[in-house]
Amino acid sequence: MRITTLQGPAATPYLDDLARLRIRVFRDFPYLYEGDLAYERDYVSTYAAASGSIIVLAQDGDRVVGASTGIPMREETTEFQAPFLGGDWDPQQIFYFGESVLLPEYRGQGAGVRFFDAREAHARQAGFSLCCFSAVLRPLDHPLRPAGYQPLDAFWHNRGYVHHPELSTTFTWRDVGQHEKSAKPMSFWLKELPA
Template sequence: MSREVSILRCSGQALEQYIPDLAQLRIEVFRDFPYLYDGNLAYEENYLQTYIRCQQAVIVLALDGDKIIGASTGIPMQYESEEFMQPFVTHGYDPKKVFYCAESVLKKQYRGLGLGVRFFAERENHARELGGFEYFSFCCVQRADDHPLRPLDYVPLDKFWNKRGYSKHPELVTHYAWKDLDQSEETSKAMIFWLKKV
């Protein structure tokens, strides 16, 4: 590991060169609990095109030398899918006023170095520079406490998110389907949103 990891904030076509590495990183990190995601490169590369097409989206890259070891994505909620916007519409929020901090992925050996804090700061700064937002948001999957694949040493990130100023909003829930590592078919999962005022 290099002494210092560099941070690069990218938007639009500048992201194109990083897509294959980002797709691989997402598959690697999201295999772990709580996501247990059995992903594939074709789907991931197509999914990441959303961030190239939307000029207001951002991807924050963490690099050790020229190697991507982490990444964090963000996009105005109005450019997300209908199932992600609907809970906000139902509860009286304007999706155009919400900046969605989509996900952060980081290789295990680089955790605990403050990069997660930096990821939130960079995405929030990007949203403030765009202007017009009232809320930052993200969502996370809900798994049962007795899930058979839950590691004994698993610690939810709730305290970390609270420290960043975010609050859990159980009324804001959507559902998203993917195939778990221990399952043969996709199943729907509940995803609960967290909010922070800009």
């Protein structure tokens, strides 16, 4: 598995791959996302267009099997910026990590660590003092929660991220098997970056 870091328009040839990966991986619990390719293409194009963004690809030969993204918070949507406005956090100093998606058969080989390493290094070099990401909150008794499901909280804690449930937002999408979109609570994890 080869890891490649791209910025801006250099990522454009891979946007369809990233859109399809998001749909495939986020279909599983906890996101249960019934994806829409047109929406996904539009969403991921933000990362190619945004100043200061990063896309980290995992490839097996020419096949894209995983990807991870990051963008300055000031270039994110209102939903993601809102929890940081008017409080103790300066969105201008925050680098937001979008998704990390990896096909199941490639997990456990270190790609997740490399995704975080690459995005943190990029954020530090760009002068950001904080990085963060958000994760969906699902009830423990959710009927589609797989037996033995383990959230990634321990991995995130080990990387130095702190959960801030008071920093929350909602995002709307259609769950697998549902006809209507519904709002999902998302909460943030933050890490201070050394100077």
